[in-house]
Amino acid sequence: MKKVLLILFIAVIPVLSQNVTVVEDIALTSQNEGSFYYPALNPDGTGILYSSENHKGLWYKNLSSGNTVMITDALGAGYDPGFSSKGNEIIYRENRFVKGKKFSSVVSYDLVTKKSVVLDEGIRDLIIGKNSNRRCDNYIKENNLRSVQKTLQKINSSVPLVFIENSKIVLYENNQKRILEPLGKGNYIWPSISPDKTKLLFTYAGKGTFISDMKGKILAEFGHADYPSWSPDGNWIVFMKDFDDGTKLTSSDIIIADSKGSKFFNLTEKRDNISLYPKWGNSTSEIFYNTDNGQIRKIKLKYE
Numbered sequence: 001m002k003k004v005l006l007i008l009f010i011a012v013i014p015v016l017s018q019n020v021t022v023v024e025d026i027a028l029t030s031q032n033e034g035s036f037y038y039p040a041l042n043p044d045g046t047g048i049l050y051s052s053e054n055h056k057g058l059w060y061k062n063l064s065s066g067n068t069v070m071i072t073d074a075l076g077a078g079y080d081p082g083f084s085s086k087g088n089e090i091i092y093r094e095n096r097f098v099k100g101k102k103f104s105s106v107v108s109y110d111l112v113t114k115k116s117v118v119l120d121e122g123i124r125d126l127i128i129g130k131n132s133n134r135r136c137d138n139y140i141k142e143n144n145l146r147s148v149q150k151t152l153q154k155i156n157s158s159v160p161l162v163f164i165e166n167s168k169i170v171l172y173e174n175n176q177k178r179i180l181e182p183l184g185k186g187n188y189i190w191p192s193i194s195p196d197k198t199k200l201l202f203t204y205a206g207k208g209t210f211i212s213d214m215k216g217k218i219l220a221e222f223g224h225a226d227y228p229s230w231s232p233d234g235n236w237i238v239f240m241k242d243f244d245d246g247t248k249l250t251s252s253d254i255i256i257a258d259s260k261g262s263k264f265f266n267l268t269e270k271r272d273n274i275s276l277y278p279k280w281g282n283s284t285s286e287i288f289y290n291t292d293n294g295q296i297r298k299i300k301l302k303y304e
Contacts (some may be wrong), residue, residue: 020255020256020265028061028288033068035294038277042083044136045282049090050296051078058092060111060295071109072116080128082136084148088112089138091148105296106139108148119148129163134194140165142180145172160214162200164190169202173214182216183207190227190258195234199259209239211259220261227277231284235259238278238287254278254289254299267299 019063028048030038036050036059047062055078071077076095084091088111093104104126106119113199127140139146140163160173167187169180180200181188187205193199194211199219203209203303209225212218222228236259242252252274254267267287268275274292281288287299 019263019304020267021302021304022267022270023302025268025271025297025299027295027297028063029294031293034176036296037290037294038078038080039288039290039296040082040279041286041288043087043133043236043282048288048296050083050290055079058090064184069114072107074107076104077107082128082129082130082134084108084137085135088301089130091139093128094118095103104147113186117252120146127163127165129161131159131161131193132195132197134204145177149198160193160197162193164188164191169200169216171200171214180212180216182210182218183210188270190229191226192230194230194259199232199234201228209237211237211256211261220259222257222261225255225257229279231256231280232282233284238280240278240289242274242275242276249274249292251291252276254287256287267301 014020035053037053038051040049046064047060049058049060051058056075057073058077058081059068060067060071061068068104068126071090074094077092079093079094081090091173093101094107095104098239104123105121106126107116108119109116120213124140129138132137137148138161160171163170169191171178171180182288183257185202189203190207190249191200191202198214200214201213209222210218211220224241226242228237228239230237238254238256239253241255243250254275255264257264259281274288276292278289285301288296290296
């Protein structure tokens with residue numbers, strides 16, 4: 001089934017694998033270690049975060065030593081965690097349920113001291129965001145933007161930030177909050193700001209993935225492109241092209257495209273596994289992802 005889908009994809013986009021080459025595709029975790037998902041590299045490239053398939057628990061692997069530590073076994077901890085501007089500080093959430101209602105806490109973990117601190121708690125609808133440098137420095141509580149360093153204060157930010165609230169894109173820019181719906185009312189997901197802070201990347205459920213300017217004018221379209229993210233230089237995006245039969249995944253590949261939406265390269269077409277949840281490393285030459293059976297892998301690319 002996967003090969004048939006790949007043939008159809010290649011037929012539609014014939015510009016594959018002419019300028020970008022996969023140099024290596026290697027495993028970073030083994031079945032003996034467990035099943036892990038949603039990889040994310042730390043800012044200095046020395047370690048990687050990942051979680052379980054249902055976002056329960058959070059692990060950190062030192063890529064130099066190979067050592068892995070379990071940071072927490074909390075519910076929801078693996079839902080888009082990241083590193084603050086402090087570098088060694090990991091920001092994540094912990095969810096708990098009281099009489100069927102979810103309450104979340106914002107938690108920091110210091111990789112040096114190996115201690116965790118609850119920064120804020122009892123939040124009914126927590127949104128943790130990343131800036132254009134992929135740092136977790138802010139979150140939204142009760143529709144107010146807050147800093148992980150000053151959790152009891154509302155903040156104004158001159159650095160543009162983007163979140164999803166009530167299925168809409170919410171942009172904080174020049175200390176003002178704006179709601180964007182570039183394609184009209186609908187369900188917007190996976191928003192992010194380009195590294196140069198001039199463009200938005202987002203997915204509109206049912207219509208595909210797009211790049212717009214900061215006012216919502218569409219600049220590029222990518223079609224079916226799930227879980228998209230910017231490359232560190234802003235010239236590429238990576239995403240997964242996944243298919244299902246209504247009940248389970250049948251195939252998925254990791255694709256990169258130039259930011260104009262004119263060139264597409266399938267990075268995992270030669271692999272038999274289902275490839276999911278890609279994230280860039282600290283350069284355009286590295287991409288991290290997980291397989292459907294929970295192995296974390298790294299792709300190294302060569303551009304020609």
